[in-house]
Structures are given as C-alpha cells and as structure tokens.
Amino acid sequence: MKRMKKMISLGLSFLLVLAQIMLISAATNAQEAAAVYGLGDQWSNTPSNWNSGDPCDDNWVGIHCDNNSHVTSITLSSLGLEGTLTGDIQSLTELGTLDLSYNKGLTGQIPAFIGSLSKLENLILVGCSFSGEIPAEIGSLKQLIFLSLNSNKFSGRIPSTIGNLAKLYWLDLADNLLTDEIPVSDGKNPGLDMLIDTKHFHLGMNQLSGAIPEQLFSSNMKLIHLLLDNNNLTGEIPSTLGLVQSLEVLRLDRNHLSGSVPSNINNLTKVAEMHLSNNDLTGPLPNLTGMISLTYLDMSNNTFDESATPAWFSTLPSLTTLVLEYLRVSGEIPMALFSSSPLQTVRLRNNKFNGTLNIGTAFSSQLELVDVQYNNIELYTEGGGYNNQLILVGNPYCEHEASSPHCLESQQPITPYSTEPQDNCVPVSCPTDQSMSPHCICAYPYSGTFSLRAPSFSYLGNSTYFTRLENDIMNSFRKHQLPVDSVSLNNINTDVDEYLSMHLQVFPSGKLRFEQSDISNIGFILSNQTFKTSKDFGPYFFIGAPYTAFLETSTGGKSSNSKTVIIGVVAGAVVLALILIILLVFLVRHKKKTKNAVEKSQPFESWVVTKRSGDAPQLKGARSFTYEEIRKCTNNFAESNEIGTGGYGKVYKGTLANGQLVAIKRAQQGSMQGGLEFKTEIEMLSRVHHKNLVSLIGFCFDKGEQMLIYEYITNGSLKESLTGKSGVQLDWKRRLRVALGAAKGLAYLHDLADPPIIHRDIKSSNILLDNHLNAKVSDFGLSKPMTDTDKGHVTTQVKGTMGYLDPEYYMSQQLTEKSDVYSFGVLLLELLTARKPIELGRYVVREVRVMMDKGKDLYGLDQLLDPILISSSLGGFCEFIDLALSCVEEEGINRPKMSQVVTELEKIMVLAGMNPIIEAGSTSSSYEATTSKSGGSYHPYGNEAFDYSGGAPSAKVEAK
Template sequence: MGARIPQLIFILIIHFWFSTAQNDDATTLRALKDAWDNTPPNWDDNSDPCSGWDGITCKNSRVTSITLASMGLTGSLTGDIGMLTELQILDLSYNKGLTGSLTPAIGNLKKLTNLILVSCGFSGPLPDTLGNLENLIFLSLNSNGFTGRIPPSIGNMQNLYWLDLADNRLTGSIPVSTGTTPGLDMLVHTKHFHFGRNMLSGPIPQRLFNSNMTLIHLLFENNQLTGTIPNTLGLVKSLEVVRLDRNLLTGNVPSNINRLTGVFEMFLSNNQLTGPVPNLTGLNVVNYLDLSNNTFDPSRVPSWFSSLQSLTTLKMSSTSLVGELPADLFSIPQLQNVDLSDNRLNGTLEIGSSHSNQLQQVNLQNNQIGDFAQRRQYSIELILVDNPICMETGVTDRFCSLPTNTSSSYLTPPNNCVPATCSSSGQVSSPNCQCAYPYTGNLFFRAPSFSDLGNSSVYESLHNAMINSFRRSQLPIDSVSLKNPTKNLDDYLVINLLVFPSGDDRFNRTGILGLGFSLSNQTFKPPAAFGPYFFIGENYDFLQGASGGGHKSSNIGVIVGAVVGGCVLVALLVLAGLYALRQRRRADKATHESSPFALWDKTGASGAVPQLKGAKAFSFEELNKYTNNFSESNNIGTGGYGTVYKASLPNGQLIAIKRAKQGSTQGGIEFKTEIELLSRVHHKNLVSLVGFCFDQGEQMLVYEYIVNGSLKDSLSGKYIVREVKETMDTSKELYNLHEVLDPTIGLTAQLKGLERFVDVALRCVEETGDQRPTMNAVVKEIERIMEVSGLNPNAESGSNSADYPSKGSEHPYTNDSLFAYSGDQFSTNLDPK
C-alpha cells in the first residue's frame, strides 16, 4: 500500500491482517510437538509432517486429521491447535498425561467435525468458544476433570449427533435457550445426551425437551439434579434409553411418561420420588426397569407388570410395595432378574410352574413372606433372608443365605487349540493360542438390557460383532478376548477387552491408532442388547522384545573372543560417541529452527527477519524481580486477559506488565505474531510496547507506563475509532478529519480515496462479527481503492494479498486484544464472525 495509505487506516486493519498471516501447518505441528512428550518416534525427523508422521492426515499440505489415541502423550493442548484451520478430526483419547485446560483457540477450528478427548487429564472450565464449532458432529469430552458449567453456546451446534460430557466435575444447571442466549433445547438433531457422573444441580428445565427432538439416549445419572421430572419428557417419542437415577428428584412421576413407547431401558431409581407408582402400561418393548429406592405411596404389586412382556429385569427395591406377589409376574417370557427387596410383601410366595426359563434370581430380602410353596422344587437363585420364613428354628434352606458371588468369571474360550504358555512379561495367550502383547482396556456399557452375567451367548455376540467390525475397518487384528464381566456401582456393565495383533506379537503404532479411533469414535457398534458404551484404553508398550542364545566354546576361544570383542566394543563406543554428538547438534539445530522464537535473541534485535523494533525479550526472573514477586501492591488492574502490574526498570523507566492468566495464554506462533505486530505499530494514541516475556510457561507484555490514571483515562477523547466517528462529517472534504489524521501523511488534495479507506476501516471495527467484512473482502476493497486512486496495488506492500492467505480469514481470538495492557478497561472486544 506504501507510505501514502493513511496510518489511521493501517493501524485499524493491520491487526486483522497479521492475525491471519500464519497457515503453515507443518510449523504449527512442530509447535504442538514442542508442547508434548512421548510423541511417535517418526515425529523427531525433519520431514514434512504430511508425509509420514504417525497419526497425521493431510490434504493439499493442510492437516485434516490428528488421531493419537493411547500414545502415552504428556503435556498440554496449546493455543497453536487453533492455527490448523482445515482440521476436521482431533482425537487425543486415552492419554492421561495430557493435562491443563482446553484452550479457547479450539473455537477457531471451524471445519472440525469430530472432537474426541476421552479419558485424558484435562481440567478447568469448558470454553464458550466450543459453540463456534458449528460443523461439529461428534463431541466426546467424557472421563476428564472438566469443571464449571456446561457452555450454553453448545446449543449453536446444529449438526451435533453425539454429545458426551459424562464423568467430569461439571456443576451448575442444564442450560436452555432464553432470548438471544442459546441452550441445549436447540439441539433437535442430537441423538445422544450423555451427562452422567457429574455434579449438575438445579431442576431439569421444562424447556429442555420438545416434540422436535430426535434424542435416543438421555443419560443424566449420578448428578445432583433436583425438582420434578418435567412432563415435557413425554414429548420426545424417539427416546430408547432414559437414565435419571442417582439424583435428588422429587414429586410425582409425570403420567405421560408411558408415551415413551420406544424405551428399552428406564432408570428412575435412587431419587426422592413420591406419589403413586407410575403406570407404565404401553411400554411394550422395555427390557430393563429400575424404580428402586424411592418413596412412592404404599401399593400392591401393580397388575400391569405382567403386561410388560419384553422385561428381562425388574427392580423395585424399597418402593413401599405391600401384599402378596402374583404368580403371573414370573411368567414373563424373557424375565431374568427380579429385585423386590426391602418392601412389605407378605403371605405365601408362589413362583409357579410356568415361570420364565431364563429366570436366574429373585431377591425378596427383608420382606414379610411367611412361606414358600415350592420349597423343594425351585432351581432359581432365591433370596429370602430377613423374612419370617427364614427366622424359623432349624431352617437351613439355601434361600435363607446371601449369594457369595455376583460377578462372572467369563473368558473368551480358545479356538479349538491348547492355550500357549507365555514366558515373556506382558505376553498373553490369545484365543488362537499364540503369545502376543494385546491392546487392553475396559468397555463400559451404560444401560445393558440384560442382567444375567453368566449367559455366555451374549458375550459371544459381542465378540463376533467386534471381530467383524475391526476386520471391515482393515485393522491388523488376529483375535479378541473378553473377560470378567461385572456390574459396578453405577450399574454399568464393565468388560475387560484384549485385542491381539495379526502377523506379529506386537501392534505397530498405526494399528493402535486405528483401534483407538474405532472405539473412541464409536465406529464399532455393539449388539443392541448392550446399549450405549464408552471405552477406556490403556497406553501401549511399543518396545520390541529381545531374545538371544549362545553356545559353548573352548577357554582359548572365550579369551580370544573376549579380547577381540573388547577392542571392537571400544571402537564402537568411540564411533557411537561421535555419532551421538553429531546427532545432538543436529537435533538442537532442528529444535532451535522449529521454535516460534528461534530467530530472536535476548534483545529482540536479531539480524534475521522478522526483526523486532525496540522490543526486548525479558526473562521471567527479571520481571519477577521488578514487580517484587508480582506483589498485590503493584497490581494496577485486572481484565479478561490477565493482571497488570506496575514496575520500574533498572534505568528508572516506569513500565506496566500485562501477565496472562492460566487459560488465556496462546500458542507460541500466535504470541510471536502478536509481538511482531505490536513492535511495528506506533501511533500517538497507542501505548508503546517495551518488550515481552515468553519464559517458564509465562506470556507477558511490557508496555510504557501511563502516569495519569488508567489507559482509558489517558486516552479520554482519543481512542481512535470513537474520535473518528465524533469528528467525521461525510458532507465535507476528507470527511472533516483534518485534525485527526497524522500530518505526516500530507493533507493535500492529492490524498485520493481517503473516504473509502475510512468506510472500510469503520466496518472492520463494528461491534459484532456478522457486521464485519472478511479479511478477503477488506484486501480486495483496498486494492480497488488504490487502483481508482492511481496507485499500483502490486507495488510495495500491494503483494500482501498474496503473501497472507485470506480464505476464511477471521479474527482468531475471543480474549482481550493484546493492544491494551489494562484488560477490560481498553478491550477491542473483537468477536469472531
């Protein structure tokens, strides 16, 4: 644009321009690598990450997929991830060593469809910028340590299919839309609401449910939800699984809940529900019904129980049932388990001769049953402990003692072979009787439709489905083993999984990445009887086993061999030392070159380009000393970005240090770009940048200190945009901006196109993103203005439109702009479009 473009316009648009200047995905991946340990070995070379790095998929040199499940990664997910604007899939599951907060820069990944961070070590609040991911289909953040509220902005994800925030420490109420604020009720196309095992509180909002929803799984178990079950729940006819158990819900169960005729599993247990036992006539496909541990009105066993002909499991422990049990209750064809313990059932127990042939257990502990008509004929596991029948003198019937084992010792049997004896540590004999190192983890089924854990046929169906799914996905598996199915305290079915490699005794990294993604992304679909699931995988040991042998020889041979071997060993050690030294130097050089700050020395005045002008790189120790350990007495302001401290340099110059708080830091590349920009911009209405600190995980900016009050006070009447708007008169020459424009640009009649520059600049700083033009539109408009004004847009900086890609350009930050050091007092508040 050259020196003839007004500085006013340049200052207003340069921040947008530079913020979109980086799209070098290879550089960004190397920055991410610097933030992680235990990355795959082939990440250590200097090749193009798109040409062979494990877990990385690219298209046209842009990264489209990062899948790194079960790699043993440690570190944090830095803001650099936000630079990968073509990314569609991000899966970092089963890496417990990945810790820290989820960076707000995740919201820049506008093309992301799958965000999967299952069973990592992330913590802190979920960023509101998640709502920017309007193309997201699959969101799994379960089994981490996330805290705070569910962001209402998630309601903007109109394409979302899977939403899993379970097993975290989320608090607060369930957000629903109000006015312009989004909420979860807007997710009418979402099939899965998985919010169990958090600390959510407050009532379930009436507005959460509506007849347009297509939910199939509603999982709110084990929270702290209060109030009544909303009757709007009955409007969601698509529901198949409902888990509201283990909360603090009160009041009557809504009468229209029996409209949910497609429900297979319903859990309302362990609440404080009152009123009559709900009439569930019409739930003809329900398999698993648990209403236990509620304070219903005393009532006889409902006659409609026997109409639920698909029941496998009926649990109504501690629900105030009275009277005798009807014998036809046990004739439901698929019934496996009945638990009516801790009630006031009495009389004579009649199970009848036509009971279900699948019936395994009837638990009637702690009732008032006085007799059992089939005392010598039953074959089921019957529990009558703490009933009058078991209090008679001399009673030894086995139904008067508690079962000793409630789990199953099932293990996938060998495939017509004799299991191998494996000598190496960690090796296991596969179902095909080969010793190998399996990929292991646990499958958690949140709502299985059966309760008979000893039925081997259901595990065989799961085994076969898994084998077929993995092979269809062309994963290098030989066999699969399932073992030790058990129910945990959340009533989840937990099964240990072992997957064995094909053609070798270990998986390579590609094989583990494929397996991990198949399970984290729910590519594998279990049989319907198992219901919704999640998988927690273990890190895999990729080290190759070593084996060797030897032979006897004569003493002379041993001595000669030892001497020769010693000489060879010494020579090899020397060569290895020289090679290691050379490799160390190459590695240090590669690391130095890949660092975002590699070209800067401590003064910021390196001869390399880009060069900082007058900005010094401070160490953390220096700024810590200048602020007296960042004492509160030096605190002069706090904002969304961080805290500002007053300090003094050794030469006596007063400075203001803006220190980013945890969660507001950016990636190294983004921080470097901001500092380069700030060091170039100088204006009478902008405070000057003195230096910066990028040390010990800290990001700080050092500005000149403004003596008279806050920055806002000092710029009263001279914040650039407001001053322009107040002074501007479109009916006069140069829009009446003679007094505002910097005189160095020259205020002559030759200053062509100024008005159009001003119009563009003011549109760039509109309050909301949808009112601001894209960077692409800004660049084209400036080039058109220059052409009309007789300037050559291809000269000098006119080539910038080619240098800085502008497709899809948007301002990447939602935190305070780094132009200001006083936080919210002087925030540019630049929202993304």
C-alpha cells in the same frame, strides 16, 4: 579435543535445523507443518517417526492429510502423550478430526482458540486430564458432529453456546466436575433445547444442580439416549419428557429428584432401559403398562406411596430385569411375572410383599435370580423346577424353614462370563509381560475398560451376550482392516455407578506387538463410536490404557524429484549424522536391554556372591540357608509339615537348629516362575523392620530351589478369621486393633522406608495375626519402591487383586502411595462386613455408598454388618465408616495419607473406650496357637494377585 567436540556438536545442530526447514517445505503446507512440529515439541512421548521428515509426505503416525497436503485429522489415542493443547493447533485450519483420547498425561485447559477450527467435525478428548471450564468458543464449531469430552476434570457450567451446534449428533460430557443448571435458550442465549437433531445427551457423573428444565424437551426432538445420572439435580421430572417419543434409554438415577413421576412417561413406548432409583420421588408408583419395549427397570430407593402390587408387573413383554428395592409395595408377587420369556433378574428386597411366593412352572428359561429378602412372605411353593438363586432371607418363611438353602445369607455366586480359549487350542504358558489370546497365542494386547451405561440384560453368566459383543467388536476391526487377531472380555462386574464394566483386550494379528499406528486406529474406532453396539448393550464408553510395548516404527518417506542438489547434499549429511546418532543410541539401548534381560532371566546376578553361600546372595538381616538345612528342618518336606499350598508352590512348617519355628514358602521345583517377585520380596523385607510387618528370617537359593523363610505366624490371616476358618473370633475392639496395626505397618513403608515402598496388594489375606492378634502386613512380592519421590508415582503394569484395586491406578498405570490407601479403605469395609469385596456381583464400596443414610443408627448399614458385630458396642462406628469412605475416594488426591489414617484410627479407638498407646502393646493370650479342625494352622504366605495388564494370574498365588 574439547574444541573439536564443540564444533561437531554445533555442526550437527546446524544440520538438524536445516533438515527441519527442508522437510517442512517438502510437502505439507508450511504453516500446518510448523504447527504439527510445534505440537510435537510441546508433547512428550510422541510417536517415534515424529522426529524428522514431513508430516504428510512421510505418513506420520496419527496424521492424516488430503490430496492437497493439508492436515485433516489427528488421531493419537493411548500413546502416553504428556503436555497441553497449545496455540499451534489453531493453524490447522483444515482439521476435521482431533482425537487425543486415553492420554492421561494431557492436562490444562482447552484454549479458546479451538473455536477457530471452523471445519472441525469430531472433537474427541476422552479419558485425558483436561480441566478448567469448557470454552464457550466451542459453540463456533458449526460443523461439529461428535463432541466427546467425557472422563476428564472439566468444571464450571455447560456452555450454553453448545446449543448453536445444529449438526451435533453426539454430546458426551459425562464423568467430569461440571456444576450449575442445564442451560436452555432464553431469547438472548442459546441452550441445549435447540439441539433437536442431537441423539445423545450423556451428562451423567457430574455435579449438575437445579431442576431439569421443562423447556429442554419437545416433541420434535430426535433424542434416543438421555443420561443425567449421578448428579445433584432437584425438582420434579418435567412432564415434557413424555413428548420425546424417540427416547430409548433414560437414566435419572442418583439425583435428588422429587414429586410424582409424570403420568405421560407411559407414552415412551420405545424406552428399553429406565433408571429412576436413588431419588426422593413420591406419589404413586407410575403406571408403565404402555412401555412395551421396557427391558430394564430400576426405581429402587424412593419414597413412593404404599401401594399394592401393580398390574403392569405381568404385562411387560420385553422385561429382563426388575429392580424395586427399599420401597413399600405390598401384596402377593404374581406368578405371571416369572413367565415373561426374557426375564433374568427380579430384585424386590425390603418391601412388604406377603402371602405365598409361587414361581410356577412356566418361568423364563433365563431366570437366574429372584431376590425377595426382607419382605413378609410366609410360604414358598416348591415343585416348579426352578433351581437357580432364590433368596428369602428375612421373611417369615425362614423362621420355620431355617435349613432351607433359600434362607442362607451367602449363596453360590453367579460366575461372570470370561473369554475361553477357542478353536480347541491348547493353552500355553506365556511370559509374565504377555497375555494369551483366545487363540492360545502369546502377545502384547491393547487393553482398557469397556463400560455399558445401560445394558438390557443383567445375568452376567450368560455367554450369549458377551460372545456376541466380542464378535461385534471383532467384526468392526475387520471391517476397517485393522491387524487384530482376536478380542477377549474378562473381569465383568457392575461398578459403583451401576454401569456394566469389563476388561477388554485386543490381540495383534501375525505379530507379537502392535505398532503405534495400529493403536491410534484401534483407539479411534472405540473413542468416536465407529463401533456401534446393538440395543441390547446400549450406550458404551471405553477408557484405553497406555500401550507401551510398541514395535519400532519406520521413519521412511517418499523421495521428491523437485528437491535441489544442495538440499540433497544437506539431506545426505543429515542422514549420515542421524545414522551415527541412531547407531550410538542403539548401542546404548542394546546394552541396557541386554542388562535388563539378564536381570529378568537371572534375577540374583546383581547380588554379591560369597564363598559360603555359593550362588546365594548375602543381605543384611536375612540369612541364606542351604537346601540341606531346609530339608532337615522340615523332615525332608514331610507331608505332615505341609500347612498350605497354591499356584506359587507349598508352605511348610519347620524348626531351625536353634529351635525357632518358621514357615517356609517353597516355589514349584524346577520352575523359575516368580523369580523377580522372589527377589523383590527378599530385598524389601531385608531392609524394613517394624513390628507390624512380617519378618523374613532368610531364604534359600540353592540347587535350583527358591524358598522364603518367615517367622511362624500362629493365627493365620485376617481373612480366615473373618470367614471363620481359623477359629479366631474378632469383636469390634479387636478389629480396631488389627486395623491400627496394619495401618502403622503401611505408614512405615510409605514414610520411613528409604526409599518409600508401595505394597500394591493390601488385602485381608495379606494381613497376618500373631499369637497376640497383632496385625502384620505380609507378602511383598508385588511391592514397588518409590525411587523418584519428586515424581510422586511409579508408572508400571497394573497388578493387584480385584476388589481392592485402586481405580485411578487401574486407569492410568500410575502407582502412588494412595493406591495402598484405597486398598486399605476396602479392607476397613471388609472388617465391618466380613464379606469379600466383590460378592454376588456386588461391590462393597458401592453397596455402602448406596445404602448409607447418616440420619439413621449405624448409618443404616446394619444389614451389611458382620452379625458378630451387631451385639457389640460399636463406639466410633460412624467415624470408622467416614474414614473408610475417605480412603476409597475415586481420586487419590482426595484420600488421606496412611499417617493420617493412623491418627484417625487412634481417635476412633478412644471413642470405643480404648487407649491406643496401651492397645498397641496389648495381648490376647486366650487366642494363642489357634488351629484348624484338621490340626494344621492357616498360614497364607502368598497372595491371589492378578496382573491386570494381561488379565491372567500372576506368578504369585495365595497358598491356602
């Protein structure tokens, strides 16, 4: 029997080898077919129809051929490819386009033999994980038009040989680790100054250093976008920049540029967006009178000379956004500034403006924000009808008008645009793994982050811009006949790099899911800039998330009359063998899918059933309650015992038969929504026990009810304490104790739980405070066990809460323990500021990084701190900030482990005059049983989590 199995196995292997030989010779050039097969062998997660057949003849996904069966294009975006770029690709001598964008699993270096692809016009590797130096051999690709290598991990210098690419239109090397100076020609070596026909230099978010070369610019350049932001560039802005009359977008912000702004910058009459902020520029404010196309101007955080209000304030006819913060401009703000018809935002805080602020009556109808905090304004003339945001905090005006709404620190935030249902359709309830389209149809959308590098507008609540952007994207898909029903834009905010970031979803037309070829084509439209934005939106980039909900792709192909009878017999045998194999695989997968479906629909089916509990499972450490027991302990769910409510259901206070106080979270009756989260939380809390984790007393799964019974936590959540809702006031030392307690709870989950657990939703509303103000981490509904510790991550749909969400997890869908560390870092900053992570469109991580000055007391962050802390002795403050910022590093590898965070917090407590050993067991008796004004305690036994794979709220919503 064993011998027969071995012979069958050998026979099948032989037939498969024959099949490959036969199919390679069928249509595609033999050498090129072998090369594509080689790539397929090297990569994981290749398209399903790459397993057999002929690349050209059988229309392999992502493979495009000419009439002579030469491979001319490979486009494989967002398919989850893993592997490296191997030597096989050099055999594709007719290749014109290579697009492998949005595959985070592609790593390693770009091999030098890339230079042998002499016909390559588009090299697009956006959002992968390639590293090492960019090979100089790229300069041999003389036909290259698009070179997009942004959002990888490339290091070293920019190859000077790129200057040889005379046909280059688009150069994007942004968001990498590139260093050294910008190369220019020197008689022996080429440089970027030779790219006179290139229209896009996108080199921001790197580590480029040295001065911007004078030689880089000339009057015959056709450059329209120059993006050098977020680097380490020094020296003066070269005067030759004023020669580039075609320029439309200029970003030099977040460098170390010094000296005066050259006067001839006023000659750049086509520039619409100009960012010079966060440098060391000196001299007078530049005269911008001639820049009549200027829409967005930001020159904040420089050291310009003290100056009076410049005359050009009132002469820029296209201005939508004026940002001049932390400068030394004085005088009255002219009323004529506000009459510019497109004006939307004026941010002039921390200057020396004085006198009277008069917006007048002829202000722009789009004007939404006037922020003049911390100036010397004494009067504000009302009566003009302006009713939008005006912030006068920190001006003499507020000393005698403290009750004015304009003098409040916290004002009504602007609600960013969010796609609404269209066509008067009725919103539906979609399965948790699907999302609802603007046409109210449930489906699996393709999604990713769409970022505008220099938009001309700043008011995020203006639907005009975003509706037009959605329409433009949709029209581009229609033009290319892609099966797209609709698109939506949500979660719009300004990110840490001052880019306008939003979550884009693309919904399939006439079907539930996209096919692999659809995703390849949609990704290519966005990766190679086939979709063009208007000038209002400026340059963009897109980082697609892997799409995992594919339809099965057919592997069929065309027949060939030239095939011999022998090959036909072999092919028939192979087909028969493959059918048997596929049938076996299908049966195995079907069984697995059936099991998964049962587990989803009946999440407790796999638990042990006992006679006592009926349908309820029995777990160690968690008691199963009957519905009748819970009904009695809550006095029939009396309204007087209700202490919270939310999308999940209601929370009740109860007293068990033994006198123990409990909090009972009850799901909405008759709804199984959240069943998996319900089961997850029970399983997690039943096997983890730590004083800094909330204790699960038991659960009820009886008579169609889903209820979780927790220990009763007296003082509610950290969020309620920081916002003043609970009545608990936390000084510096108490906040350090809370931070340490929460860190210890997380460290236990990461290091001592078996298997380790990633919480996935750390935030202030999920940190509860007991009657001694000990911190307890709560809500495990979104938690994930690290069952494969060797892999180091869990690939899963993105879930969490905006503001706390790890950007690396959001982009890659790879969840690691460092994702919790990022969320904890945001929590530390929230402890300092008592503000929401995202407030008024501002992200606390970015605000701290921009404002921080280590040469000043409290790192210059006193304006961001919770006023309660200002009067405290803040021992260890600087070390606390350093720890928080290390936790929110962009890459998880650069963040500490939670055990290291615990150690650092203990050191900080010592600096604050505390003994971490004693404090770990300390009490605060004066804060026992704090209640709200209404008499009910605050108990957030839930969360505000959002599922970012679909953009809709998940089943679990915080009970407030």
